[in-house]
Amino acid sequence: MTASSPGRTRVTALVLGLSTLTACASGEAGSSAATGAITVQNCGQELSVDKPISQLYAHDGGIISIVLSVGARDQLIAVTGMDQDRDVLELAYPEARIDQLKEVGGEYPTLENVLAVKPEMMFAGYGYGFSKSRNLMPEDLSNRGIKTYLLSETCKQESGARGTMDAWTALTTDLRNIGTLTGHRENADAVVADIEKRLASLAAAPASGEKPTVFLFDSGTDAIFTSGSYGGPQAVFDAAGVANATADVKDTWTEVGWERLAASNPDVIFFVDYPGQSYQQKVDILKANPASRNLEAVKKGRFVNLPYAMWVSGPLNIDAAEWVREAVEHFGVAPTSSISPTLDVRQLSELPGNDWLK
Numbered sequence: 001m002t003a004s005s006p007g008r009t010r011v012t013a014l015v016l017g018l019s020t021l022t023a024c025a026s027g028e029a030g031s032s033a034a035t036g037a038i039t040v041q042n043c044g045q046e047l048s049v050d051k052p053i054s055q056l057y058a059h060d061g062g063i064i065s066i067v068l069s070v071g072a073r074d075q076l077i078a079v080t081g082m083d084q085d086r087d088v089l090e091l092a093y094p095e096a097r098i099d100q101l102k103e104v105g106g107e108y109p110t111l112e113n114v115l116a117v118k119p120e121m122m123f124a125g126y127g128y129g130f131s132k133s134r135n136l137m138p139e140d141l142s143n144r145g146i147k148t149y150l151l152s153e154t155c156k157q158e159s160g161a162r163g164t165m166d167a168w169t170a171l172t173t174d175l176r177n178i179g180t181l182t183g184h185r186e187n188a189d190a191v192v193a194d195i196e197k198r199l200a201s202l203a204a205a206p207a208s209g210e211k212p213t214v215f216l217f218d219s220g221t222d223a224i225f226t227s228g229s230y231g232g233p234q235a236v237f238d239a240a241g242v243a244n245a246t247a248d249v250k251d252t253w254t255e256v257g258w259e260r261l262a263a264s265n266p267d268v269i270f271f272v273d274y275p276g277q278s279y280q281q282k283v284d285i286l287k288a289n290p291a292s293r294n295l296e297a298v299k300k301g302r303f304v305n306l307p308y309a310m311w312v313s314g315p316l317n318i319d320a321a322e323w324v325r326e327a328v329e330h331f332g333v334a335p336t337s338s339i340s341p342t343l344d345v346r347q348l349s350e351l352p353g354n355d356w357l358k
Helices: 008-026 061-069 083-092 111-117 138-142 167-181 185-204 232-240 258-264 279-288 317-330
Strands: 038-042 045-049 056-059 076-080 121-126 147-150 213-217 224-227 253-256 268-273 303-307
Touching (some): 045 147, 045 167, 056 061, 061 083, 061 121, 061 167, 076 111, 083 303, 111 138, 138 147, 147 167, 167 185, 167 232, 167 317, 185 232, 185 317, 213 224, 213 232, 224 232, 224 258, 268 317, 279 303, 303 317
Parallel strands (some): 056 076, 056 121, 121 147, 268 303
Antiparallel strands (some): 038 045, 224 253
């Protein structure tokens, strides 16, 4: 993800329909008796492999977390784009030997990086590694015999915007597909089942008469980089029972004007902890900009900072949802519940802000 990347009823319906929606989105995944091939549907296209993938290249923290969560750590032969998420990945997957993952290239992968490690498949997405400007697109790899799997959150609409399915469906599709492609489908199903159980708990939490409104602030100067209805944050906010101020934007990660923030008058502002603009810089910008400095959330310091990999599409979205619920309860804009976050982000010593957690 870069710049270049009513309440309980809605969430309950999401939980009840999650498996059905995922099946419709991904199609029947599995082995073909006729050919022995393993086949899944990815962004509307059939993707087949002769046997489980044993050499996988992954880019970006959220994508890496999908691979780790389904138990395919040993197939992960190289990664890029993990620096900002190293701590949270180690916290979430302590047995995954994160420090031993082979990191190649810099912040973004190049065609040369990928070709050098000779993977069978690359798992990335549009805006999450694949980029025309960097001359690395799926066709550039397929022409060289390397298969690609696209992050479902980034499937393209006819308009060119990213996002073609509900955000939870996009995630569970990827979990099941990557589990299938790497020979770990049972693990993937267990991850999905855990997500569904925790979604049900969130859905059962007491709801206020009107949903709290929240705004996701990734970064901002002339415009604000945030996320619309197809991005991972929409899944997080839906599950937590809050209203995403930019839910009407039919895209994933995108820019909006400062007037959108001012008009939404959010109860809480959430930050994406991501290099390029520090937590304190974001706070200072919000306190200085005429469009935001008089907002109640800004004046009262209702800011929550969570790691990047908890916001982009990935299994840590459910952890983010639990923390969003914890935050809106803390700030008194949602009723107290029995929800207790599973992943203790307070252990992340390098995560700035969040004084309210202590």
